[in-house]
Amino acid sequence: MMQHFSRLTACMILAVLAAPGHGKPATETNQRILSIRDLGKRDYSVIPTIAQYLKDPSRDIRIEAVKAIVRIDTPHSLDALTEATHDNDPEVQIRATDGIVNAYVPGYVAKSGLTGSLTRGVRQMKSFFSSRNDQTIDADVVVRPDVAQALADEIGRAASLDVRANAALAAGILRARPAIPALIQASHSTDSDLIFECLVALQKIHDPAAGPGIGFLAHDLDQRIQVIALETIGVLRSQQSAPDVRSALTHARNARIRRAALECLAMLAIPDDRSVFQKYAEDDDPELRAAALEGLGRLREPEDYPALEAAFNEKEADWRVHLAAAFALADEGKVDTSDFSPLPYLVENLNLKARAYVANAYLVELARREDVRTALTKMIPGATKDQKIALCSIFGSSQAPDAIPVLSGLSKDMDPDVAFAASRALRIVQARKSS
Numbered sequence: 389m390m391q392h393f394s395r396l397t398a399c400m401i402l403a404v405l406a407a408p409g410h411g412k413p414a415t416e417t418n419q420r421i422l423s424i425r426d427l428g429k430r431d432y433s434v435i436p437t438i439a440q441y442l443k444d445p446s447r448d449i450r451i452e453a454v455k456a457i458v459r460i461d462t463p464h465s466l467d468a469l470t471e472a473t474h475d476n477d478p479e480v481q482i483r484a485t486d487g488i489v490n491a492y493v494p495g496y497v498a499k500s501g502l503t504g505s506l507t508r509g510v511r512q513m514k515s516f517f518s519s520r521n522d523q524t525i526d527a528d529v530v531v532r533p534d535v536a537q538a539l540a541d542e543i544g545r546a547a548s549l550d551v552r553a554n555a556a557l558a559a560g561i562l563r564a565r566p567a568i569p570a571l572i573q574a575s576h577s578t579d580s581d582l583i584f585e586c587l588v589a590l591q592k593i594h595d596p597a598a599g600p601g602i603g604f605l606a607h608d609l610d611q612r613i614q615v616i617a618l619e620t621i622g623v624l625r626s627q628q629s630a631p632d633v634r635s636a637l638t639h640a641r642n643a644r645i646r647r648a649a650l651e652c653l654a655m656l657a658i659p660d661d662r663s664v665f666q667k668y669a670e671d672d673d674p675e676l677r678a679a680a681l682e683g684l685g686r687l688r689e690p691e692d693y694p695a696l697e698a699a700f701n702e703k704e705a706d707w708r709v710h711l712a713a714a715f716a717l718a719d720e721g722k723v724d725t726s727d728f729s730p731l732p733y734l735v736e737n738l739n740l741k742a743r744a745y746v747a748n749a750y751l752v753e754l755a756r757r758e759d760v761r762t763a764l765t766k767m768i769p770g771a772t773k774d775q776k777i778a779l780c781s782i783f784g785s786s787q788a789p790d791a792i793p794v795l796s797g798l799s800k801d802m803d804p805d806v807a808f809a810a811s812r813a814l815r816i817v818q819a820r821k822s823s
Contacts, residue, residue: 428456528819560589599626622655685716784813
């Protein structure tokens with residue numbers, strides 16, 4: 389009788405432990421994981437069923453649920469993943485955040501996300517944030533407000549620094565504007581990885597109003613942070629931060645910081661800094677010289693034209709100096725399409741892998757002007773495939789109505805890669821026009 393009672397008591401204890409809200413035997417946990425994995429092989433209709441496991445007391449069950457939802461890979465997963473970003477486990481949060489990005493950028497989890505480092509040890513996770521991620525969604529993609537707010541909450545409130553940095557990375561990729569206050573606040577952290585990701589995200593979101601909030605980082609003692617902060621101030625054109633940038637230039641500890649500070653001043657293009665640009669326009673360092681020429685070009689002072697022209701025609705000058713001088717001359721108004729002129733020179737360099745990024749950046753800025761777009765349109769018939777693909781992006785970035793007929797023509801190009809690039813840019817311009 390006593391033996392029967394002991395067995396009954398043991399059975400009752402096991403039943404209580406197996407109930408929701410209590411620890412479950414390993415065998416049952418494994419069975420539930422297998423069940424979740426099986427659900428993850430089906431279509432989006434099972435997501436509500438899997439989402440129920442996100443409330444499970446077992447961390448392993450919740451992780452498996454997020455993995456299954458991400459595996460289904462559909463926008464229908466966003467509700468569940470947004471909920472999972474509020475989990476109290478860092479791995480659940482990181483996987484949910486990467487899954488959100490994956491819904492907008494298919495393939496992100498497999499190729500770019502932090503998720504891939506979670507099974508490869510601490511060293512890989514710690515080095516994940518050492519390299520810069522330049523991915524962003526297309527300008528016509530709209531991110532749900534609640535998704536953007538969930539990322540902002542992670543950036544500001546998550547206990548784990550890895551979670552916060554990963555959320556900042558995601559906010560940048562998705563251009564999540566509601567996350568800007570959290571990104572600025574997090575830039576006051578003492579963690580370099582978190583600050584770095586916040587600054588890159590602010591660059592991608594590109595709201596000039598965020599600039600003054602990160603000006604203090606132009607004095608940061610961490611060289612990596614100081615350089616990216618100066619770059620961000622320049623990208624956001626934060627003229628209010630100019631005193632910080634000038635101080636950084638004056639007290640630069642090395643050439644890298646000096647280059648970043650001068651390039652930032654060149655982006656701000658404040659007339660009071662003209663003498664600084666004139667000084668460095670004769671410097672032996674090609675990067676400093678190029679930045680100074682850019683600054684002079686943006687100021688558009690006619691008296692500087694001879695110096696810019698001389699730099700453009702200087703035979704032994706570094707290619708960076710030639711490109712900067714070409715940009716400066718075009719910005720001053722020299723936009724003819726004759727041989728050996730600045731604008732055709734910039735387009736020509738779109739063919740050269742080592743120089744294309746710089747030439748493209750200059751042309752994106754110049755193409756905001758109607759006279760430049762008119763000149764570029766004339767060069768399209770003789771352009772190479774690489775040049776046409778780059779010009780599609782350049783015209784698309786201009787967001788100008790007169791870019792639509794140009795892109796419409798390129799969308800019918802015989803080369804499918806050119807036609808695809810044109811169609812994508814056209815979609816973006818038309819979306820902005822209708823918004």
